[in-house]
Amino acid sequence: MSSHDSSSSxxxxxxxxxxxxxxxxxxxxxxxxxxxxxxxxxxxGLRMAFVFASLLWILPTHLEAAGLExxxxxxxDLKAYNDAIDGFKATSPGSAIFAEYDLLGDLERGKxxxxxxxxxxxxxxxxxxxxxxxxxxxxxxxxxILYMMILDPFKHHLTAGNMTGVLLEIPxxxxxxxxxxxLPSLHRIGMLYDPxxxxxxxxxxxxxxxxxxxxxxxxxxxxxxxxxxQLRALLSESEALWLVPDPTVLTDESIRFILExxxxxxxxxxxFSTEFTRLGALLSLSVDYGEVGRETxxxxxxxxNGEPMMTLKPVSVQRIHISVNQKTARYLGxxxxxxxxxxxxxxx
Numbered sequence: 001m002s003s004h005d006s007s008s009s010x011x012x013x014x015x016x017x018x019x020x021x022x023x024x025x026x027x028x029x030x031x032x033x034x035x036x037x038x039x040x041x042x043x044x045g046l047r048m049a050f051v052f053a054s055l056l057w058i059l060p061t062h063l064e065a066a067g068l069e070x071x072x073x074x075x076x077d078l079k080a081y082n083d084a085i086d087g088f089k090a091t092s093p094g095s096a097i098f099a100e101y102d103l104l105g106d107l108e109r110g111k112x113x114x115x116x117x118x119x120x121x122x123x124x125x126x127x128x129x130x131x132x133x134x135x136x137x138x139x140x141x142x143x144x145i146l147y148m149m150i151l152d153p154f155k156h157h158l159t160a161g162n163m164t165g166v167l168l169e170i171p172x173x174x175x176x177x178x179x180x181x182x183l184p185s186l187h188r189i190g191m192l193y194d195p196x197x198x199x200x201x202x203x204x205x206x207x208x209x210x211x212x213x214x215x216x217x218x219x220x221x222x223x224x225x226x227x228x229x230q231l232r233a234l235l236s237e238s239e240a241l242w243l244v245p246d247p248t249v250l251t252d253e254s255i256r257f258i259l260e261x262x263x264x265x266x267x268x269x270x271x272f273s274t275e276f277t278r279l280g281a282l283l284s285l286s287v288d289y290g291e292v293g294r295e296t297x298x299x300x301x302x303x304x305n306g307e308p309m310m311t312l313k314p315v316s317v318q319r320i321h322i323s324v325n326q327k328t329a330r331y332l333g334x335x336x337x338x339x340x341x342x343x344x345x346x347x348x
Contacts, residue, residue, distance in 0.1 A: 068096045068304070071122040073113060073136055075129025076105045080289045084128060084149050087293025092300045103131055110135030118143070124300055133158050133165075144303050148296045149289070151245060153314065164312045166295045168287060169245070170272075170320055172205045175285050176212040178322065179270060181340045182283055183240065189216045189270075190238030192230060192258075194248035196222075201244055216242070221249050231258060235265040243271040243281070255279070268332055277323040278348055282334065286321045321345045 070092060074081050089098065099122065103110040114135045117125060125145045127133040133147040137160050147158055147165035158165070179186065189209070193202050202218040209216040217238065219230040227249065234241060241262050243250065250258075259280045262269045268282035277284040295317045302312065323346040329336060336344075 068093055069120070069122045070096045070098055070124045070126060070300070071117050071120065072098055072100045072126045072128065073103070073110065073117065073132040074100070074127075075103050075110070075131040077102055078129075081128045081149055083289040084293035084296070085126075087290035088126060088148070088297045088300070089293075090290075091294045091297030093304060103129075103135065105131065107131045107135060111139055114139035124304060126296060126300070127165075130156060133163075137163060144309055146296055146299055146303065148292050162309050164299070164309060165314050166292055166299060167314050167316045168292060169316075170285055170287060171316055172201070173208040173211065174316070174320070175270075176205075176209055176214055178285055178320070178343075179214070179240075179283075180212040181343075182324075182336060183268070183334070184337065186239050187213060187215060188237070188239045189214055189242050190234035190240070191216060191218050191242045191244060192221050192227070192234065192246070192249045193218050193244065194222060194246050195220050197248060198244055198246045205242075221246075223248065224251055224254060227254055227258070231261055235262060235267050238267065241267055241269045243269060243276065245272060263328065263331065266332055268328070268334060274321065274323040274346055277325050277346070280325060280328055282325055282328045282332065284323045286323070287317050288319075288321050291317050291319055291321075323347070 072085055072088070074085065085100075099117075099120070101113045101117070103113065110131055117136075118140050122143055125136055125140060125143050127136045127145055127147045128149050130150050133145070133150055133153070134156065136145045136147075137158060141160070141162060143162065145160070145163040145165075147153060147163065149168060150156070150158070150165070151168055153159075153165060153167070179189075191202060191205065193199065199218075202216070205216045206218075217234075219234045221227055221230050241258070243258070255276075256279065259269060259276070263280055269276070269280070271277065271281040271284040273286050274284055295315060299312070299315060303309065322343050324336060324344050325348045326336075327348065
């Protein structure tokens with residue numbers, strides 16, 4: 001475990017001593033003006049009154065500055081997790097002390113660490129990654145827990161009364177709004193999906209898509225061998241292919257095949273990572289991991305300021321990252337509207 005204290009507050013003991021000294025000097029000057037010597041009991045009473053007043057003024061600041069410990073529990077030492085943690089520290093209470101633990105990818109180790117955290121003085125636990133969140137949920141029930149860097153936390157039942165967090169995926173209605181801005185003539189969208197993994201996402205998309213005048217149709221893939229046939233059907237019936245994070249559909253072997261097949265059929269691909277944009281997708285809407293952390297830090301402030309955990313629903317990041325492959329756009333004959341060019345964060 002490593003600790004970090006970002007507080008630069010003065011030493012509280014020195015501050016109290018200085019207040020006592022100033023109080024004593026004030027009492028001495030007051031006594032001189034009246035030319036009436038104060039009795040010992042009166043002097044003592046005045047001194048205690050000044051000390052008490054100074055403590056009332058100084059203690060809330062001190063408690064805010066140095067009485068706050070935040071524990072960070074991460075599933076493993078991944079760059080993505082560390083970027084999120086750096087973002088969290090940038091927006092969390094600036095005077096907090098951070099205690100960090102690494103599961104090293106081991107859930108059982110996580111449970112033992114969580115038991116240790118349970119008896120600590122921590123005011124908040126931040127779980128980074130699925131294993132960290134599961135360990136925290138199993139072992140910690142009285143300390144607020146915020147999770148981040150988890151795909152579909154509801155699928156893993158991360159819904160305890162002391163638990164909320166920041167969603168890694170962008171809500172579909174927000175994605176459709178961006179799609180409509182960049183592709184104003186688009187209507188029919190196809191989606192490859194594994195019914196066991198992504199059926200809920202398809203159902204949500206089917207409900208929300210009509211708001212932006214889209215029609216979303218799913219093409220089921222139960223194993224990688226289904227991809228060629230279902231992809232051919234999708235490309236013949238859809239105006240765009242929308243990729244979602246489905247591990248059955250997207251493998252190291254299938255990604256390039258899907259992208260190349262779509263471009264060959266003049267069908268734009270809308271994805272969720274700049275890596276797909278670099279490989280040929282027209283447009284990707286993604287989340288910056290540092291921004292996930294920063295959003296978690298803002299949520300932490302709300303929790304530590306006293307907002308009830310039961311009323312805090314999981315939140316999405318405020319800012320999304322938009323990347324565009326201009327070469328693909330030119331090849332497909334697609335012109336990106338000038339009024340949205342300022343929204344592009346990365347172009348290839």
